[in-house]
Amino acid sequence: MDEFNTAVLNDHDLLLGGVVDLVAENQASARRWARMVELHRRHPDTDGNFSLSAASWVAADTSEAWAMGDQFARSQLNTALFLSRHLPEVWDLCLQGSLDRFRATTIADVIRKRLDDPADWMRVAAKIVPFLRKHVRRFAEFNIEVVNCTITQLRNKLNYETRVLAPADEEFVRRFADRSVAVWEDEDGTASLSISTSVDEARLAKHRLWLSAKAKRDAGDPRTVSQLMSDLALDLIIGRAEGLPVPNFARPIVNVTVSLETLAGLNDDPATLSGGTVIPADLARAIATKEGATWYRLLTDAQGEPVSLSTTSYTPTPPIWRYVVATRTTCSHEGCDRPAVECELDHDKPYPLGETSTENLNPLCRRHHRLKHARAERPDLHWEYDPVGAFLHTLRTAA
Ligand SMILES: [Zn+2]
Known part of the structure; x- marks a missing residue:
């Protein structure tokens, strides 16, 4: 050999x-x-x-x-x-x-x-x-x-x-009825506490913790965001804290995409959460009727394709943001599953050369947003592979 x-x-x-x-x-x-x-x-x-x-x-x-x-x-x-x-x-x-x-x-x-x-x-x-x-x-x-x-x-x-x-509706009812709290004790003095509930409530809780932790961190708390999320949740449960600091800006994190037919109860096709998680029709309808739920209809053309939107400013308008995260549900980096609602919107073609539009904006998670700019800064360290099959820059040889 x-x-x-x-x-x-x-x-x-x-x-x-x-x-x-x-x-x-x-x-x-x-x-x-x-x-x-x-x-x-x-x-x-x-x-x-x-x-x-x-x-x-x-x-x-x-x-x-x-x-x-x-x-x-x-x-x-x-x-x-x-x-x-x-x-x-x-x-x-x-x-x-x-x-x-x-x-x-x-x-x-x-x-x-x-x-x-x-x-x-x-x-x-x-x-x-x-x-x-x-x-x-x-x-x-x-x-x-x-x-x-x-x-x-x-x-x-x-x-x-x-x-x-x-459809998973019956399975959901059965497993949701079994919801509970569990503690896993490890052998080094740490433990995990978990709450089982419906996916929308779990996401909402995590997002609220994340926003609060970030607000505290930005205000100078030396703990990391992860540490703060753990501490804030426990303070709240144990009753040690005055409550979670309420963040000024909270995006609608539980973003459900569902057909009008399912919403109206005409069929039981499942719905999807941002990130692609599939949820049963009954749960989608329950989320829709929850207090504080807001529904936006995506404007579609005669073929059912969403109608694109744009603005002259750098910052996307709320309808543009909603459109992008509803149509591209994850980070647009190949192979990344981060839900779009947790991503930043990146101008594919840089502003003001490229406009702030649903066509030019892509969700990118923090990590891949950084990677994109790092690669742009150091093209010599990155192999861009052209789908047609040719490399976009010269070969380097091993030292
Ligand atoms: Zn990503």
Whole structure:
């Protein structure tokens, strides 16, 4: 085998060689799955005194040969059988090396757990496959493609599409009835206190704590925002404090996007929170009727697409802010799941060259906003990969 010497590789080969490795890794996983499927096809269920199912034969043989636990081999086989039989296009993406084992397993697990009817599996597949294709990143130089949505994005999409067919309203009622407070004590003298409740209340509480903590920190408190959030919450519960300082500016953090039909009770399609979390129709309607809830209708054109908005000032107007966070629900950095309501709005083309409009503004979380400007400042340290397949600046070689 050739010696692998990273010291002689240039930046391009170090970085992009990793993508080639990734695809090879995905392909190897998928090929092991395909071997299991074929072994399963060849193995009969045996009867007699020592009867064994085909699945048990394959799990036993592969777990021995490939040094895996028997349970793991069995779950791998089940995933491979399900994907190859019922989701052929997802299966093909695995064999091409474009989709990794973890994402493919997530797809199979969510669909199998929620839905029993093979016709429903096909309905979900018809939504998931275009979603995966939309998230394919192509590396023309190597003629390879990789699905690069985050696991959270994928789970949100799977949740939405399976919840349209199997609404979670009853599950929500049952689990919400079990809401409680729990303490986990660690072995170093620390502990965690958790409150289970509905997702909108939890987000509201966290956001209020965050705003209050930030206000205290800005006023010179030496504790970090995280420490302050913990201290303020406990002060409040224990009754030590005069209460949370009320921040001047509180954005509507529980941002629900829901169809008019669901809101009116004409159907039970799920709704989504900022960040893509899927919530059942009943909860969306409950949030809508809560005291202090404000609903904004996005103006749409005849095709149902929101009508874009702009202003001449640097600061976006509230309708522009609402539009951007409703239509782009997460940080716009590839692979970031931070809810848009917690992000800053970045002028894609800098103001005043680019206008303050719904088209030129993108939500970026603090971290990725900084990263964008850091990269602009030091282009020599950043590989900008052109989707067409050419690098945008010259190669540097290893020192
Ligand atoms: Zn981000």
